[in-house]
Amino acid sequence: LEFSAGIYNLFDKIYEDPGYEEHRQDAIEQNGRTFRFKLTYSF
Numbered sequence: 001l002e003f004s005a006g007i008y009n010l011f012d013k014i015y016e017d018p019g020y021e022e023h024r025q026d027a028i029e030q031n032g033r034t035f036r037f038k039l040t041y042s043f
Contacts, residue, residue, distance in 0.1 A: 002040040009033050 009015070009032060016027035 002038075002042075004038045004040075006036045007033065008036065 012033040014032075015030040017030060019025045019028055
C-alpha cells in the first residue's frame with residue numbers, strides 16, 4: 001500500500017497562459033492552489 005500527496009501552487013500565485021486567436025480572452029487563467037492525493041495498492 002502506497003500513499004502520496006502533493007500541493008501545487010502552494011502560495012496560490014495567479015498564473016495565466018496567453019490566449020490566441022481561437023480564444024475570446026487575451027489570457028487563460030490557470031488553477032490556483034491544488035491538493036492531490038494518491039493511494040496505490042498492488043498485489
